[in-house]
Amino acid sequence: MSELPVLISREEVMRLLQNDDLIPKLESVLGMFSKRNGAEVIQPLRTIVPLQKYNGFLGLMPAYIAHEDILAAKMVSFYQRDNDSVLPAHQASVLLFDPERGNVKAVMDGTVITEKRTAAVSAISSKLLMPPKTEVLCILGSGHQAVSHYDVFTQMFSFKEIRVWSRRRERAEQFARDVQGPVTVCSSVKQAVEGSDVIITVTMAKEPVLLGEWVKPGAHVAAVGACRPDWRELDNALMREAVVYVDSREGASTESGDIILSGASIFAELGEVINGTKPAQCEKTTVFKSLGMGIQDAVSAKLVFDKWKTQK
Ligand SMILES: NC(=O)C1=CN([C@@H]2O[C@H](COP(=O)(O)OP(=O)(O)OC[C@H]3O[C@@H](n4cnc5c(N)ncnc54)[C@H](O)[C@@H]3O)[C@@H](O)[C@H]2O)C=CC1
Ligand SMILES: O=C([O-])C1=[NH+]CCC1
Numbered sequence: 681m682s683e684l685p686v687l688i689s690r691e692e693v694m695r696l697l698q699n700d701d702l703i704p705k706l707e708s709v710l711g712m713f714s715k716r717n718g719a720e721v722i723q724p725l726r727t728i729v730p731l732q733k734y735n736g737f738l739g740l741m742p743a744y745i746a747h748e749d750i751l752a753a754k755m756v757s758f759y760q761r762d763n764d765s766v767l768p769a770h771q772a773s774v775l776l777f778d779p780e781r782g783n784v785k786a787v788m789d790g791t792v793i794t795e796k797r798t799a800a801v802s803a804i805s806s807k808l809l810m811p812p813k814t815e816v817l818c819i820l821g822s823g824h825q826a827v828s829h830y831d832v833f834t835q836m837f838s839f840k841e842i843r844v845w846s847r848r849r850e851r852a853e854q855f856a857r858d859v860q861g862p863v864t865v866c867s868s869v870k871q872a873v874e875g876s877d878v879i880i881t882v883t884m885a886k887e888p889v890l891l892g893e894w895v896k897p898g899a900h901v902a903a904v905g906a907c908r909p910d911w912r913e914l915d916n917a918l919m920r921e922a923v924v925y926v927d928s929r930e931g932a933s934t935e936s937g938d939i940i941l942s943g944a945s946i947f948a949e950l951g952e953v954i955n956g957t958k959p960a961q962c963e964k965t966t967v968f969k970s971l972g973m974g975i976q977d978a979v980s981a982k983l984v985f986d987k988w989k990t991q992k
Pocket of ligand 1: 758769770794798821822823824825826846847848851882883884885886887889904905906907970971972973
């Protein structure tokens, strides 16, 4: 009989998953994915189970990476909660399998994996696509992704100013108190965005919050929210004017309201830029539309498990 899977907690994932290890693994797997060698990376489109009664969704995200022999599946629930709800918006678990025997080796917290790997992928997009001189970072939203993005962006880059905007000013003020360095709390999206070189959108908005008319020409936007085909964070002007990069063409064309409803065309996947088969047009305004991928969770889970084994 198979051994029982090990359980790896949120705290352990937080301790074991470090950006320095994670970023090269993500770059490598994004590059592999964009080669479209179906025997190398298998990642079906995310299956979504709508939970209409609760204004929520369950996403199923399996992936197999042959070269590294990683088989994993994340299950993530996400809800549009009202403002005063104390319940979390996202919760996830990742199952890591033994691909040869088919048994589950580990069940681990996937919420921290989701927070860290998403932010790390946005940091990769910024490394590749942001303008050469970047001084101002702007974060729209002040939730979990805002914090993980702040952490990796301040670790990887140095900005003269970091701005945050949130629908409720007190949440933005709380964010500014919680993080390590100085943050300018902005009263409007326009105030936060104007003059920013890198803009991160990490909101639960269903309608555009970021308008193209406020965005400095040449800025880079990492658009992380709006992961349903009828949800938006960015307006048509921005989507149509910018050079649009995505994590997966199939994912973005199926799930991203910003892409589907604006009719914007996708210029490249991040993996194609990593592979050198598509250029990074840093001199132009760029949008990286992130939806999240099972392969990102799979490499993260493997890193966590390998470290856990060496430290147990
Ligand atoms: N691309 C990817 O791989 C992933 C994307 N996400 C998305 O990132 C976004 C942020 O996620 P979390 O930080 O975990 O959520 P969270 O619930 O911790 O934070 C959400 C933030 O959005 C704000 N917000 C809610 N409704 C809004 C509205 N109508 N207009 C403007 N702001 C609004 C909230 O005030 C809060 O600041 C979500 O859209 C989520 O689905 C999450 C995980 C992975
Ligand atoms: O990749 C992911 O885990 C998610 N993307 C949008 C909601 C959750």
